[in-house]
Amino acid sequence: MRLSRYFLPVLKETPSEAQIASHRLMLRAGMIKQSSAGIYSWLPLGYKVLRRIEQIVHEEQQRAGHIPMLMPTLQSADLWRESGRYDAYGPEMLRIRDRQDRDLLYGPTNEEMITDIFRSHVSSYRDLPLTLYHIQWKFRDEIRPRFGVMRGREFLMKDGYNFDLTREDALHAYNRHLVSYLRSYERMGLQAIPMRAESGPIGGDDTHEFLVLAETGESEVFYDSEITDLKFGGRRIDYDSVEECQAVMEEFTSRYARTDDTHEESAFETQVPEERRRRARGIEVGQIFYFGTKYSEPMGATVVDPEGNRVPVHMGSHGIGVSRLLGAIIEANHDDNGIIWPEGVTPFHVGIVNLKQGDEAADLACDQIYNAVVEAGLEPLYHDGDDRAGAKFATMDLIGLPWRITVGPRGLKNGVVELTSRRTGESEELAPDQAVTKLAQIYAGKL
Amino acid sequence: MRLSRYFLPVLKETPSEAQIASHRLMLRAGMIKQSSAGIYSWLPLGYKVLRRIEQIVHEEQQRAGHIPMLMPTLQSADLWRESGRYDAYGPEMLRIRDRQDRDLLYGPTNEEMITDIFRSHVSSYRDLPLTLYHIQWKFRDEIRPRFGVMRGREFLMKDGYNFDLTREDALHAYNRHLVSYLRSYERMGLQAIPMRAESGPIGGDDTHEFLVLAETGESEVFYDSEITDLKFGGRRIDYDSVEECQAVMEEFTSRYARTDDTHEESAFETQVPEERRRRARGIEVGQIFYFGTKYSEPMGATVVDPEGNRVPVHMGSHGIGVSRLLGAIIEANHDDNGIIWPEGVTPFHVGIVNLKQGDEAADLACDQIYNAVVEAGLEPLYHDGDDRAGAKFATMDLIGLPWRITVGPRGLKNGVVELTSRRTGESEELAPDQAVTKLAQIYAGKL
Numbered sequence: 001m002r003l004s005r006y007f008l009p010v011l012k013e014t015p016s017e018a019q020i021a022s023h024r025l026m027l028r029a030g031m032i033k034q035s036s037a038g039i040y041s042w043l044p045l046g047y048k049v050l051r052r053i054e055q056i057v058h059e060e061q062q063r064a065g066h067i068p069m070l071m072p073t074l075q076s077a078d079l080w081r082e083s084g085r086y087d088a089y090g091p092e093m094l095r096i097r098d099r100q101d102r103d104l105l106y107g108p109t110n111e112e113m114i115t116d117i118f119r120s121h122v123s124s125y126r127d128l129p130l131t132l133y134h135i136q137w138k139f140r141d142e143i144r145p146r147f148g149v150m151r152g153r154e155f156l157m158k159d160g161y162n163f164d165l166t167r168e169d170a171l172h173a174y175n176r177h178l179v180s181y182l183r184s185y186e187r188m189g190l191q192a193i194p195m196r197a198e199s200g201p202i203g204g205d206d207t208h209e210f211l212v213l214a215e216t217g218e219s220e221v222f223y224d225s226e227i228t229d230l231k232f233g234g235r236r237i238d239y240d241s242v243e244e245c246q247a248v249m250e251e252f253t254s255r256y257a258r259t260d261d262t263h264e265e266s267a268f269e270t271q272v273p274e275e276r277r278r279r280a281r282g283i284e285v286g287q288i289f290y291f292g293t294k295y296s297e298p299m300g301a302t303v304v305d306p307e308g309n310r311v312p313v314h315m316g317s318h319g320i321g322v323s324r325l326l327g328a329i330i331e332a333n334h335d336d337n338g339i340i341w342p343e344g345v346t347p348f349h350v351g352i353v354n355l356k357q358g359d360e361a362a363d364l365a366c367d368q369i370y371n372a373v374v375e376a377g378l379e380p381l382y383h384d385g386d387d388r389a390g391a392k393f394a395t396m397d398l399i400g401l402p403w404r405i406t407v408g409p410r411g412l413k414n415g416v417v418e419l420t421s422r423r424t425g426e427s428e429e430l431a432p433d434q435a436v437t438k439l440a441q442i443y444a445g446k447l
Numbered sequence: 448m449r450l451s452r453y454f455l456p457v458l459k460e461t462p463s464e465a466q467i468a469s470h471r472l473m474l475r476a477g478m479i480k481q482s483s484a485g486i487y488s489w490l491p492l493g494y495k496v497l498r499r500i501e502q503i504v505h506e507e508q509q510r511a512g513h514i515p516m517l518m519p520t521l522q523s524a525d526l527w528r529e530s531g532r533y534d535a536y537g538p539e540m541l542r543i544r545d546r547q548d549r550d551l552l553y554g555p556t557n558e559e560m561i562t563d564i565f566r567s568h569v570s571s572y573r574d575l576p577l578t579l580y581h582i583q584w585k586f587r588d589e590i591r592p593r594f595g596v597m598r599g600r601e602f603l604m605k606d607g608y609n610f611d612l613t614r615e616d617a618l619h620a621y622n623r624h625l626v627s628y629l630r631s632y633e634r635m636g637l638q639a640i641p642m643r644a645e646s647g648p649i650g651g652d653d654t655h656e657f658l659v660l661a662e663t664g665e666s667e668v669f670y671d672s673e674i675t676d677l678k679f680g681g682r683r684i685d686y687d688s689v690e691e692c693q694a695v696m697e698e699f700t701s702r703y704a705r706t707d708d709t710h711e712e713s714a715f716e717t718q719v720p721e722e723r724r725r726r727a728r729g730i731e732v733g734q735i736f737y738f739g740t741k742y743s744e745p746m747g748a749t750v751v752d753p754e755g756n757r758v759p760v761h762m763g764s765h766g767i768g769v770s771r772l773l774g775a776i777i778e779a780n781h782d783d784n785g786i787i788w789p790e791g792v793t794p795f796h797v798g799i800v801n802l803k804q805g806d807e808a809a810d811l812a813c814d815q816i817y818n819a820v821v822e823a824g825l826e827p828l829y830h831d832g833d834d835r836a837g838a839k840f841a842t843m844d845l846i847g848l849p850w851r852i853t854v855g856p857r858g859l860k861n862g863v864v865e866l867t868s869r870r871t872g873e874s875e876e877l878a879p880d881q882a883v884t885k886l887a888q889i890y891a892g893k894l
Binding site for chain 1: 452453454456477480482483484486487488489490491493494495497512514515516517518519520521522523526538539541543545546547549551553560563564567568569577579581584586588590601
């Protein structure tokens with residue numbers, strides 16, 4: 001993409017309403033624009049990152065054998081009356097009346113609706129196990145929306161639901177989700193720690209929240225420092241193997257790690273040697289639940305088991321906050337000059353800066369590099385404006401592309417351009433084709 | 448995907464509430480489930496087609512130079528008060544009050560919101576031309592939702608908005624949209640005819656509606672039969688060329704083609720020889736509008752022009768009904784046995800039917816074909832259930848994959864499997880690897 005043909009409205013001033021870095025930087029980098037309290041438009045750059053995150057979530061969910069679908073944003077109140085949550089949910093639920101005076105609501109989550117779909121179509125244990133998920137906009141009418149997309153009212157969430165014959169099968173689904181979430185976050189360049197948490201209005205006893213450590217996090221967290229050394233990494237896993245998934249779950253959850261809701265100071269002190277005890281703040285980016293028959297019983301989601309008995313299915317639900325992840329990633333990856341995107345979610349793979357727009361050799365070299373990058377299957381953003389070099393660098397630093405190729409008449413005389421890492425600031429002089437080859441290797445995970 | 452691991456709840460009975468073929472077939476093929484009047488869940492098979500259509504729209508919009516972004520579903524009523532449409536829109540607008548007693552609405556379209564984004568960030572003619580689009584859920588509170596996703600209340604729409612300095616530039620954007628729409632529909636296997644129409648609540652004088660001819664269409668249409676011979680086909684176009692886009696526009700719109708809103712019987716009779724006059728019914732699948740300064744003037748969306756004057760921008764908006772396209776495609780592509788997907792939008796590229804599940808040779812051959820299809824970059828759906836052959840064929844015919852590979856012990860003894868076209872019913876015996884090669888060629892457009 002050439003910047004002259006893009007829509008990237010960066011702001012010079014720091015917006016006064018933004019209290020935290022991610023909110024400030026998303027506004028300054030022209031990624032979002034607030035349209036009402038807690039409701040945002042995703043400008044082109046923000047939308048691109050949102051789609052990259054969504055794509056990682058889709059890939060990892062489908063790798064785990066979970067099936068994508070899509071439920072609508074508006075739901076009938078009657079479904080929620082069946083589960084008893086319509087009255088229980090409180091003022092965060094946006095209640096709506098249509099022209100026929102029917103009660104609707106903007107879904108904050110989908111346990112009831114998916115249970116209704118299940119009971120309409122499945123009646124035998126032979127159709128289990130089944131895990132369905134979707135990525136859809138949700139609404140929670142927060143009394144005090146803030147921190148940009150981190151605590152918005154309209155937000156994008158992945159929520160998945162498993163249906164199993166037994167508690168054991170459902171716990172395998174729970175472990176599968178834990179593994180797929182670890183993989184997803186790592187691909188986004190994030191370390192998200194599973195911590196024992198409270199279940200809140202979803203219900204159930206078994207639940208882990210995934211938290212990204214950050215000073216601006218809304219939760220206080222307590223953990224054994226050994227946990228931050230754990231990596232899922234490139235290991236292969238058979239998602240059908242109960243043992244393999246269970247082993248990962250144990251590896252990542254056996255050490256003390258809790259949010260303030262479940263923290264017990266005495267257990268913390270007994271289980272963790274003093275030098276490994278950490279108190280910090282964290283941003284919640286996902287949560288998994290096993291809640292058994294909490295919805296299947298009242299809503300009659302049953303199957304006939306191998307003995308011919310009709311039994312309620314065991315369920316769980318599993319969420320990733322897709323839109324809030326942008327905020328969390330930026331909180332964990334920025335400096336004074338702007339955002340530093342991890343390679344896995346960057347909106348463009350490389351920025352091309354022409355130091356002397358209009359110089360024949362520089363323009364030609366930029367065009368050739370642009371085409372070679374596209375040829376390599378990557379997306380460049382070419383700053384082809386008339387701004388001076390310093391302003392171009394500032395824009396590139398602000399929007400945070402992990403790599404920059406700088407092209408100028410002087411370097412070209414020596415046959416080189418500069419490849420610069422946004423994270424380290426280090427530059428390397430390379431022939432133009434070598435710079436592109438190196439980029440391709442970096443994104444293929446070979447460097 | 449193996450059917451045993453998928454969620455494809457096909458129905459044996461024809462649902463009584465469905466009046467038209469597409470609605471009936473989408474329910475029977477397990478593509479959708481109604482959750483409230485005019486509000487549907489997209490079950491996995493339906494969701495896959497929805498995503499394919501969305502992907503084609505994205506690709507063709509970006510090819511035309513239009514920039515993707517995403518606006519929220521809920522909008523502030525204040526924006527609509529500025530344009531004067533809040534009171535004018537009528538009861539189809541779903542009006543909502545949040546917990547702070549602020550008036551919101553579920554967006555039926557986005558002229559106001561995009562104009563607000565534009566005026567906040569753009570102030571010079573140098574940033575023009577600019578076309579932004581998004582694909583987002585909309586809501587129109589139809590008094591009588593029907594025909595499944597064809598006339599639902601919550602529906603997915605692509606809407607794009609152009610901002611230009613002059614009327615001429617805006618008409619070029621209009622023509623660009625017309626070309627990109629022709630390409631999009633053709634890739635979906637649809638002939639959609641641009642017809643002169645009325646602008647309704649969007650406004651403006653220049654507007655064309657795109658109609659797919661179908662007996663169940665809601666509009667009566669009148670056209671010169673020569674129009675149905677026009678194809679955009681594989682021709683290349685330079686979207687920056689005013690002349691090229693204008694020429695396509697003239698080619699596709701110079702003949703008489705109007706909906707009942709704009710039809711004039713006398714003009715029809717004068718302009719079209721009797722043997723070429725056609726009266727038929729059509730399904731509206733898109734509409735493009737040029738409306739000049741209708742929104743930019745009241746909302747103050749102005750730029751400084753080259754002479755230093757502040758002038759309101761010329762705008763247009765351009766919609767494609769993404770979710771309703773599924774209905775339109777099925778109306779135009781089905782028979783008594785079920786759906787017949789065009790290759791461009793099929794949920795899976797090929798169905799594999801094992802005539803004797805459990806037979807060692809047949810199971811092995813199916814697995815090998817499955818892997819070879821995946822290897823070729825295509826998605827197979829393998830019917831690996833215990834049903835008898837007839838039932839497997841019926842399911843495959845119902846869900847309408849364009850190609851089927853049938854594998855049985857008898858054929859394998861002769862080294863062949865059967866490749867069958869859903870559309871023609873014709874079968875060909877081929878070695879398994881030849882069948883996969885032929886499929887790959889078909890989808891690469893080489894056969």
